Amino acid sequence: xxxxKEIRTARLLLRWWRPSDRAPFAAMNASPQVREFFPDLxxxxxxxxxxxxxxxxxxxxxxxxxxxxxxxxxxxxxFIGLKIPSFEAHFTPCVEIGxxxxxxxxxxxxxxxxxxxxxxxxxEVLKLKQIxxxxxxxxxxxxxVMEKIGMTYSPxxxxxxxxxxxxxxxxxxxxxxxxxxxxxxxxG
Numbered sequence: 210x211x212x213x214k215e216i217r218t219a220r221l222l223l224r225w226w227r228p229s230d231r232a233p234f235a236a237m238n239a240s241p242q243v244r245e246f247f248p249d250l251x252x253x254x255x256x257x258x259x260x261x262x263x264x265x266x267x268x269x270x271x272x273x274x275x276x277x278x279x280x281x282x283x284x285x286x287x288f289i290g291l292k293i294p295s296f297e298a299h300f301t302p303c304v305e306i307g308x309x310x311x312x313x314x315x316x317x318x319x320x321x322x323x324x325x326x327x328x329x330x331x332x333e334v335l336k337l338k339q340i341x342x343x344x345x346x347x348x349x350x351x352x353x354v355m356e357k358i359g360m361t362y363s364p365x366x367x368x369x370x371x372x373x374x375x376x377x378x379x380x381x382x383x384x385x386x387x388x389x390x391x392x393x394x395x396x397g
Contacts, residue, residue, distance in 0.1 A: 212271040212272065212334070213330075213334075215275070216275065216326050216327075216330060218322050218323060218325075218326045219322065220279065220280075220319065220322060221277055221278070221279060221280075221286075221289075221319060221322055221323050221326070222277070222278040222279075222280055223275035223276070223277060223278075223289055223290065223323055223326060223327070224275055224276055224278060225264075225267065225275065225276070226260055226263060226264055226275075226276045227276065229284065229285070230260070230276045230284075230285045231253075231256070231257055231260055233284075233285040233311070234256055234259075234260060234276075234285065234287075234288075235251070235252075235253045235256035235257070236311075237287060237309070237310075237311045238250065238251035238255070238256040238259070239251065239252075239256075240311070240312060242312045243309065243310075243311065243312055245348075246344065246345045246347070246348045246351075246379060247379070248373065248377065248379055263288070263292075266292055266293070270293060272290065272291050272292075272330070272331075272335060273290055273291065273292055274288040274289065274290035274291075274292055274307065275288060275289060275290045275327075276288055277289050277310065277319070277323055279314070279319070283314070286310055286311055286314045286319065287308065287309050287310035287311055287314065288307075288308065288309055289307070289308040289310075289320065289323035289324055289326075289327055290306070290307065290308075290327050291304050291305065291306055291307075291327055291330070291331050291335075291340065292304070292305055292307060293305075295372075296370075296371045296372050297371065298368050298370075298371060299366075299368060300341055300366065300368075300384060300386075303339065303340075303341050304331060304335075304337055304339075304340055304341070305340070305341050305342055305343065306324055306327050306328060306331070306340050306341070306342045306358075307342065308320045308323060308324055308351070308354065315350065320350075320351075320354045321354050321357045321358060324354055324358045325358055328340060328358055328359075328387065328392060329396075332389050332392045332393070336389075337389065338388065338389050339386055339387065339388045339389065340360075340386070340387055341360075341384055341385065341386050342355050342360055342384075342385045343368075343370075343382045343383060343384045343385070344382060344383060345379050345381065345382055345383075346367075346381060346382075346383050352383065352385070355385040356385075358387070359387050359391060359392065359395045360385035360386060360387045361385060361386060361387065361391075362383060362384070362385050363384075363386075364383075366383070366384035366386070367381065367382065367383055367384065368381075368382055368384060369381060369382070370382045
């Protein structure tokens with residue numbers, strides 16, 4: 210399988226990570242707005258460890274969370290892509306789609322545009338049968354992106370994230386799904 214190192218959309222470049230991405234990624238992970246639905250802010254070392262895991266995922270699976278560049282505007286704006294979750298739940302094993310952008314790039318449709326490209330890659334190149342996404346119930350911005358890209362939600366799929374401590378206010382999660390045939394009908 211020929212896995213591209215980058216994917217272009219009308220306004221974005223989804224690409225492999227560069228050393229120069231680490232500082233703006235760490236700044237993003239230190240933002241209370243960006244980390245609103247995560248248990249804590251990340252230090253530079255913790256943020257760098259995340260990039261190391263992203264790069265290891267690419268090396269092992271041939272896909273992952275791409276760095277997002279906005280050509281002629283921002284050399285790094287966040288990440289969008291596909292990943293195999295590292296935990297077990299009723300819906301695993303699976304491939305999830307995810308995104309995280311610096312707050313100055315919110316509200317411009319970038320997450321939706323990049324997520325559509327990631328779905329296309331997942332279904333057309335990787336030939337996945339299904340892609341999932343999950344978030345805490347109050348993360349309405351991410352849930353709107355999930356809906357805009359054609360994912361569906363069923364309350365029966367709600368789950369307690371196994372990597373969160375029992376009783377933590379962010380433990381409850383909603384799950385969205387899209388199957389390959391539903392994706393094909395959308396673009397058809």
